[in-house]
Amino acid sequence: MSEKRGSNKNEEMELRRGPWTLEEDTLLIHYIACHGEGRWNLLAKCSGLKRTGKSCRLRWLNYLKPDIKRGNLSPEEQFLILELHSKWGNRWSRIAQHLPGRTDNEIKNYWRTRVQKQARQLKIDANSAMFRDAIRCSWMPRLLEKMGSSQSMPSLIDSNATATAAGMIDQTPHDGRPPQQFSNPAMQYPFENCSSYEPSGSENHSPSTSSGSMTLPQLPYLSSSPANSCNGFTFNPFMSGHCIDHSGYGLDTVDLAPAPSSQLGSSVSDYSMATNNCVDSIGDGLWNMDELWYVCKKAT
C-alpha cells in the first residue's frame, strides 16, 4: 500500500498542471487524430503528455475540439441559455447540448459572470423566482428584439434540430412532455406569462404547452394583461431604445440606481420613454437594469 502510494506520488510529481503549451496541444490533437476520443487515462499515458486523463479530456472538449465555437454568444444563444436554465437550472452540460459548438464550461462561465453579476447588483438571489421573472420579463424580450433585428436565427436553426431559439425547444427526450414551440419567438413569445422558477430536477413542473406556442405559468402578482405585456410593462419585441451597452454579451452594467418613484407609478411606455434616451450614449445592447429593477421591485 505504502509502496503503491509512493509510486503514485512519483507519478503525480511528474504530472504537469496549469495552462497547456502549444506542444501539448499539438500532441493531444495528433493523438486524437490517430486514435480517436475517449479512454482518456489511456490517452494520457500513451500520448506522452504528462497530464491526467481528466485534464486531457477537458482540454480537448473545451478548447481543442474542431467544432468548438469561439467568441461572444449570440443573442439567440443567450436566449436559449436563459430559457433552458429557467427550466433545468444548473444543468450546464444539458444546456450545452442545445448550443452547438458551445461547451458546458463556457455556458457556466457566462451564467456566473454575466447573469449572476446582475443578480448581485440587484442584491437579489440569482436563483430566486423574482430574478428569473425579471430575466424573463425584461432581459429575454430584449434578446428577442435583438434577434428580430439581426435576423441571425437561421444559424441556430440550421445547426440544431432539437432546440432553437427560433422554433422548438425539445423537451420530449427528457421528460416525455410535448415540446414547447414558438415558431417565431420574436413575434410569438408570450410575455404575459412570466415563469416561476423550476429547480433542476423538477421538470414535471415545466411550462405548459398550448396550441403550439410556449405558455408559461402565470405568476400570482402578474396581471392577466394583453399579449406582450408583463407585470405592467408592455414588451414590444421590436421596441427599441433601452439602456443598452456595447458589449458583445449585452449584459454589462448600465445603471443600478432605482428609477425615481415618479416613474414607478407610470405606465410602461412612460417608463420606457424615460429610459430610452440612454440608448444613444450607451449603444446597442440588451440589458436595462432600471427596468429589471422595476420588475423585481414590483414583484415584492
Added chain:
DNA sequence: AATCGTTTCAACCGCTGGAGC
C-alpha cells in the same frame, strides 16, 4: 506610465453514476 481593482475564462477539484469484473 504605473498601480490597483475588476472581469473573464481556462483549468482544477471533488463528487457521482455507470460499466466491468
Added chain:
DNA sequence: TGCTCCAGCGGTTGAAACGAT
C-alpha cells in the same frame, strides 16, 4: 453484491486581461 476504474458533471479557483484612476 461489492469493489474498482473511468467518464462526466458542476462548483471553484487563480492567472491573465482589461479598465479605471
